[in-house]
Amino acid sequence: MKRADFEAHNEANWRELEATVAELDRKRPLLDAERLPRLFRKVCGDLALAQHRMYGRKLCERLNGNVIAAWGHLHSGLNRGSSGLALFFGHTFPAAVRAESRVVWLCLAMFWLPFFAFIAAAYFEPKWIYALLSPEHQAMMDMQYGTDNVDEFIREKFGSNFGMLGFYIINNVSIAFQSFACGVLFGVGAVYALGQQGIILGAMFGYVHANGNLHRLYTFCASHSSFEILGIILCGAAGTVTGLGLIKPGRLSRKDALTAAGRRALPILIGGSMMVALAAPIEAFWSPSSIPAAMKHTVGILGWLGFAAYFTFVGRRQDAA
Template identity: 45%
Template sequence: MTAGDFEHQNEARWAEYERLVGLMEKGKRSPEAEQLPRLFREVSLDLSLAESRMYGTRITERLNALVIRGYELIYRTRRGSWENVISFVSVRFPQAVRKEWRLFWLCNAVFWLPFFAMMLSAHHDIRWVQAVLGADGMASMEQMYGGKEEQLSHLRSEYGSNFMMFCFYIYNNVAIDFRIFAGGMAAGLGTLFFLLFNGLSIGASAGYVNHACNPASFWSFVAGHSSFELLGMVVSGMAGMRLGLAILQPGRLPRVRALVEASKQAMPLIYGAALMTTMAAVIEGFWSAQGIPYEWKYTVGIIGWIGHIAYFSLAGRRHAHAA
């Protein structure tokens, strides 16, 4: 095929692509906009063919300019679209959690069973809790949750401002979630270990507060952000276990390829966990530590847990049925 034949054969498609790009560059909406990605791929292929067959600079420069305009338009639209964010939060994230329902219940069991076992053991034998917390941990819990005034004064002296509390909590929460997620690279054992460890340590803290401190001070503080923080750990564990299973059971794929595919499946989970962790830090820094009546804090906490149960159970189902 000569350069002239190549240009004549594809001229109509190039003109349609250029017209559509021009409309979208001017901010005009077109019902044909959904065709742009397909046309972009076709023009990119034409450019590759023109270069490999050496059809001349006139054709290649024209096609190169069209490809650049289309790429910038598609990239700018995807990067700046809030619709993608809304779609992720309302549809793709809860769907991803439900899709991995087996991992969801596994990670919940690994975290919550030791949590409740350790918390309830304080009523029967406090030595288990003491062994987990150690002397420094028990002293810290007494200083923090000895009473409402002790809690507020400790927080003010420790962090100085709500913003600094937010910074500390998001650093701490992200570090925990990252360890849980990254532990999946050890064939999932690291993820299971960190979930178990956090369940034991948090349960021991709750049990010791109920035994030796002011329980209302503790539960009112953690109520508001607990659903975001603890479920965020569980979702991070799901993402880590997805990586671990790819290493243990790659199927017919090479392990590296299986790990890459598992990473793609885990991305919605880790993005969602990061969002939940950020929300937990916001609530923890700007709400939980304030001198607000306990009843209000408990109410917000209950709403948070009910909201998360409804969200993960129902959000995105209508879109799934439509698909």
Template identity: 35%
Template structure:
């Protein structure tokens, strides 16, 4: 049997199973009639068998992705039990989000290219030519950064008078207060960037691409400008820790936005509305993971980044946090990946017949 004839024969069953999933996704399977449960089980086995057949014959990535999605959703609906809210959140953070992230890592890598490459280029250009910063950064923000990272002077504690000590204390307090104020700016700014990166994906991904490019250039210009003014150590020691979660979350949200755009441009076997429903749900879940990462970044930024510890300690902690983010996204839920892949493959008892040879 050739591919075209196979698809013609099996397409009605796939559509029936997809309609079944849409109709029962919000209800408990146990509340269905016995005949409906029997039909659901039969369709799940048949679609699993079709998926294995198409995989063995290499009949197209889009078709494999479409059927694999149906099988995975059907398996989760048939075998899943409603867990508690806390366990749902824990499973989402520890398993489902990193698994979905890796399954769609191509979007993330594209978002990284669109965000980190302009960031690095503008950083280098502005650091070597600070006069260009005014073309990207408003004067008001530049003056705020100058105030935030300006030196307040340090005195030798062995020779300092009481007045000098009080002045030094006020200077440190002022510097800490200014950093706390700017922490709010960082949080609001980067959360806003992440939300825009995701939500503007509905504009065929164009809005996401623009947001990533623009904000990569802006953040790079800010970094280059502050360092060019001689505040590199203070700036880098401040951002290195929370930046691991914050900047990565922006790229993750950007990848989710690109998923929305691609769902509309390449719906595959579905209508555009159906594609947006299915792929959009995955994109929302990935964007939710980015939101969790931003919350972690905000906590680090509020309680650790402004702390009065040595820059070397901050660099060490920041390096560890970057490693943690990498390991989390690369390996968290890896066992779930293997289990999910196994579940999507039809077992011997599920096959209505032997697979045809490739």
């Protein structure tokens, strides 16, 4: 069969397929569900024939484009809806964190060691803290958590809890995202971001330990601390996982190792950033509210215990299966 005959014979089919794909591109529902698969199978055969018979670049490219477009529509992702979410938090997320437990422990250490070192510095060598916090920063800490002043400095600056929600989300989730993204650079970014967060936060807490109102600080931070800090650490851990793919590719090429690491890091990253995002409304609405301190402390402790239990126990059954 010559090319012209082949084209004449099949043109109607291709036109129909192109029209169907154009309709799907415009998100119009297809009335007869079997039309796309039928046309797709046909054009697959046509493309293979055209390639084999060397009908030329132009025809092959047209059919090639048609196959890709139709295939994309046939294989576009399934929307699993709420059951997908339940599967993610009931199994995928905690299992992925456990699978990378060594990296997660490392990242926990990278955050908590400088944090506690600076709190210890408050009692032994406070000059470490003063070296880190600028005088303006110290003044701000005094206003928020000083022994005499009872104003909510940040809240006054932004005026309302809703303003704070925007600030917390843009600040905290961006930090989490950035610590993941920079982890791709051989893990350097994640180590830097986590260490830096640990040092800064440790210095701020240490400063209040040395000369501030500890009760106010811990009452404010208790409730959202577990979500926020664990979330950022998990995002950093996801970044470290991808970075380790480059450092230690094993038997893969570095390029393939990066892709494989990305696949392992994705659930940790999604879960971690969701935790940070959840922390923001708690920090904006619950933590500064006038709920009794004992209640806030209880919620905070329960949060930490809850996450420990969650990552230890949840989603074990499908591991074995």
